[in-house]
Amino acid sequence: MGLHGDGEPADTEEAIMQATYRALCNHGYTNLTMQAIADEFDKTKGVLHYHYDTKEGLLVAFLEYLLDAFERSIVVDETVPPDERLEALIDRLLFGPPERTEVDQWELTTAMLEIRSEAPHNAEFRRQWERNYETVEATVIAIVEDGIEQGLFRDVDPEHVATLVLTAINGARIYQVTLQRDDVAETARASLDSIVRDWLEAPERDEE
Template sequence: MSDNPGTKQRIREAAFRALSEHGYADLTIKDIGEELGQNPSIIYHYFDSKDELLLSMLDDFVGIFVGQRLERPVTDAGAELRTFVEQVLHPSTAQLEAAMHSPPADIETATARVFVELWAHATWDDAFREETTRVDGRMRDALTHVIEAGIENGQFRPVDPELTATHVLFLLKQGLHTRSTTNWADADEQARALIDGIIADISADS
């Protein structure tokens, strides 16, 4: 069978939806095949194992959350940071459709669950840890890019861009993790409020 990029992407999307429903430990290739609507044997034409498929799927996280941010000019750094935060904590249908053709119905829950499942599995699996480190790095690079632009534009004070980006990323990840693993209903709002405090603190007019 020829390697069809469209089919490969649909398999990744099916894995995203299935993982958000079943969790890593209970997820099987059969589950992904059912979500795909095809015989699961087709998956093995493109991926050797569940883990290889899920590692490939992590590229979708980069597309969803980072996209072309590193190439885009930044005119309002504060607004851009807040948009980034909002899109991570509350991804929209349009945002996910830019990276996948058929996103799950409950986008916010699915995205947070997938994040927590994959990053938790990286605790035990070096291949996953390498990939989650790369995704974290891309997200931090995007945040650093915005903060550097804000400093150059005179919108932000001359802070350490990478350190500030790291603080924002840690808060974002904690917001996703807490929302998915506790009954703390306002975890993402608390994360957003803390990040708003950082943005206010580094603003040039503060």
């Protein structure tokens, strides 16, 4: 993912996306300006305006860039058993990537929440968030369907599982940021573990 990658950006567009990321983390959505982004950019402000006329246009492109990278980061290894895949996906969604990043995850999550809050008023933001949700939901559904087929999970409604898991994770991330409490995510992880163990896993596995 270019936002955290080493070395020089591959091209000007990548450099603009990285500059936007740093500026968003440092200033938040409300205080974000084209000048703030330009200050993080190693080229002139004119180059920035050549590619994007407005802040909104730039943020629409940035959100698409960020969500595309996020979706690539949650691709799961289909050779791993479904229960392990589900656990790995939950961990990634709750705690982010395991590798160390150059920007504080609190700052990034807070900034993303601010962009998300604009979605009810911005059709393009909303479209991208909807696509993102549907992608993650489809990933959870596919894992659960695979687990049912293999006899690891009960014969439950995969869509209900996806809704429950994603609602719990999204709620935990919101409270984690607004209350600045890391333990919220840990508690949500433990609760989801219990749900998977007590509700989702097939009875035959409980007896093993």
